[in-house]
Amino acid sequence: MKSNKQKREEIEARRLKKEERLRVQARQDAELRRRRDVENALARGEVSVDTTRLAPSGSYSIPDFIERGTYRPESFVCKDCGIAEVWTPLQQKWWYETARGDVFTKAVRCRACRGKERARKTAARRAHLDGLAKKRPPAS
Template sequence: MKSGAQRRAEILHRRGVRRTAERSDAVKDQALRAAKERAALLKNQVVVNVDKLRPTNSFGTPDFVARGFYADRPFNCKTCASPQVWTATQQRWWYEIAQGDVWTVAVLCRPCRRRERERRNDAREVHLAGLAKKASKR
């Protein structure tokens, strides 16, 4: 015949074994879920590397960080109003490589961006030529 202390020890041991098995099952389920999520990433989705993002002092989290991947994002160009798509790879370049602010999004299509860049450069050249002409008169 076993004492109450021995019986309690056996019960606690069995509970411990059961908890360990449940934990390992939970860990396996979590790993399986993560693998399924990774496999579910479509070819137009790119995984976010949070360590490479520029630091931000915001209390919020951008949707792509919460999601864990960049997804193609449709938008209309601000200048010509044509429908465009900001691809996941372009977003990754902007946020992780170019260190753009995580709260910014694309608003201009490529041709309009190129046109705006050329306009700015031309205006800068005109301005610098005017400064040079003014300095030469002195």
Template sequence: MPQPSARTLPVDWPQYTTPQYYAWTMARMPPGAIVADWSKHHPHNSYSPLFWYEDRPGVCKTCSAPFVFTKEAQRHCYEVLKFPIYAEAVRCAPCRAKVRETKRAQREHMAEMAARKPHPHEAFFRKRS
């Protein structure tokens, strides 16, 4: 997919952002950054939309390892998955995978518990109202 020019206006740009401000901001876009497509963002009622994505360093809150929230991952999160633009990655990729696996296992366990046959004396232990 070709990158849009830094001089073209976004398809769905906010009313408060003038073409002059957009041009001024885009002229300051860092080299290597990816232009953000506002039409694909989740509505955020912000006066400061993301104009571009660039790699952001971070420290994992689970294992304290340094990681980079890449510009490609940001585009995927904000434009495809529709995360709010204020959401930041707080865990490294291996820790995010562990959290997803834990949640998947919990969903699977709860589905098994819901499908199991009730114990014959279960009604005896229920609270009476």
């Protein structure tokens, strides 16, 4: 004959086991759901994120595309000319994984204005360096 204490302990052990089983099941379900979401997203033309190639971030918050696991087309309005453009998944992958851009930055200029901005910066840098060269005393 089991004592009440023994019975209580058995019930408690069964309860803990069941909770653990449910936790494992929930984790597996979530993982399956995530994998299915990624597969569907890839089928829609999204591109998977390789988190090992991303620039490290000091932030505790996680950008949407990392949480989701895919880059999806993002429309935005160019801050210079006001034209609407789409930042494609492959452009995003290049920006975050090859150029290693900060994971919290996004495209803000259309392709044309990006080119103009790059030319403007290059010219400004050259003017700055030329200025420095003129100030420097001639080598003796």
